[in-house]
Amino acid sequence: MSGSCIVGQFSHYAALSDDEIKLLESLEKNERRISAKSVIRDIGKPTNNFFTLKSGWAIAEQNLPDGQRQIIDVFLPGQILGLREIAYQSGLCTYSTLTDAVLCPFPKTDITKLFEQSKRLTDLFFLILAREQATLTERVINLGRRSATEKIAHFLLELQVRLKITNQELQNSFRLPMTQRAIGDTLGMTSVHVSRSMAYLKAERLVRKRGGVIELLDDAALREMAGFNLAYLQMDVSWLRGAASG
Amino acid sequence: MSGSCIVGQFSHYAALSDDEIKLLESLEKNERRISAKSVIRDIGKPTNNFFTLKSGWAIAEQNLPDGQRQIIDVFLPGQILGLREIAYQSGLCTYSTLTDAVLCPFPKTDITKLFEQSKRLTDLFFLILAREQATLTERVINLGRRSATEKIAHFLLELQVRLKITNQELQNSFRLPMTQRAIGDTLGMTSVHVSRSMAYLKAERLVRKRGGVIELLDDAALREMAGFNLAYLQMDVSWLRGAASG
DNA sequence: CGTTCGGTTGAGCTTTGTCAAACCGCGTGG
């Protein structure tokens, strides 16, 4: 994993050469510590920087005129914040932290430089964008066509799988640093209804919660009920250009 | 617009050189005529090909085990189908036509070749992916946090703006080749409720429908009610590499 | 020890879904 979280993320998809690793690490030379529930970048602000998320959880959200909000994306350590706005001058959403976090801001122009220097990394960024899109797609299905409990089940399963990507030894339980309000804003429902649906899942002995830690007690049953298919989290890397040297 | 629809789409974002145009046109050397309501590529099939949509409308959809379906994306002429699965071996959704259409299939490997030959086009594809993502994001907000009539209003406005991108002289009315069932499957509601919501919009004199043609009678009011902000459809192109020669 | 924040619970209400019938426009075949 080295000092760099983003290398950890990328090296899951392809073995990286030393040069590539150096390039990626150069994106993380500036560290910024930031406390829970604070805004990283507000909507409408210039998109001059991206941020890698070294530790902690973050979200992309959008607040609607009537006071509601929709959480668009939940970011886990190793992900890059802001990529989605690479083609926009001002941010389309607000980025904020859920927990205390360590972020590494780097200028947008660094990406172009990186593209110049490594085709392989260019492709990897392409791949990241495609994966984000697949996750969003799955969220669309979740929002459009699933009941409240199914939504929650699906969301929990997705988080579990995504956490396992960077943390192999993860078991069936993990810290979930989101309030029920936040879960509701992600899944398009009220916190009250999140509470009730969670209660149902607990009653059915499908999940358990203690402290901030959630435990998935019956993976198979959860997948069944949520119609969870992890294909969208499993990428193919064979089309990447260039061989890795290390 | 030349013979190529995709060039039309791209040249909106940046002036292209002759070489670049030639490269893009080479993606469209094979034409395939396909009738309305047929499957272009089923879910799970290998993603060896992309398709440019030369004419007609198409969708990406996913059918759920319980018989419901969610339409993930609606494609208009000039768009590329399948890009979202560039990083996946098998398709995550089914592509089908809404109307009679002309498609140009081209192999995935052509994209890599194209990336080799033009940095600028590489960036343009990046941009396309980012735009698709922004559209998906907006659909997430639509599904998560808007009422039935707001959803429909927003959807119609989005289509209008997107159609105007390739068809400048488009007025406030356009052919909408979607059944209410299809609209419902896009917006996460039943066809019955689509009907009722449309009736409401008509009664409020916000839209009118005759034949397959829909007319937006009061743009401002529709935007107000739907919370429509077209920022997500307006990209910034200044970060693209390389100058255009013509 | 009081306050705040997140979670839970209950009662009543609103929005949307379900089911079924009727309707409408349109193309087909007689």
Add this chain to the structure above:
DNA sequence: CCACGCGGTTTGACAAAGCTCAACCGAACG
């Protein structure tokens, strides 16, 4: 030219899912 059937839309009565509001609880924290 008409009758028919078909796909899509509209309408109505009713059911269900989810929302609102409000009270309450418990843990964390100053």
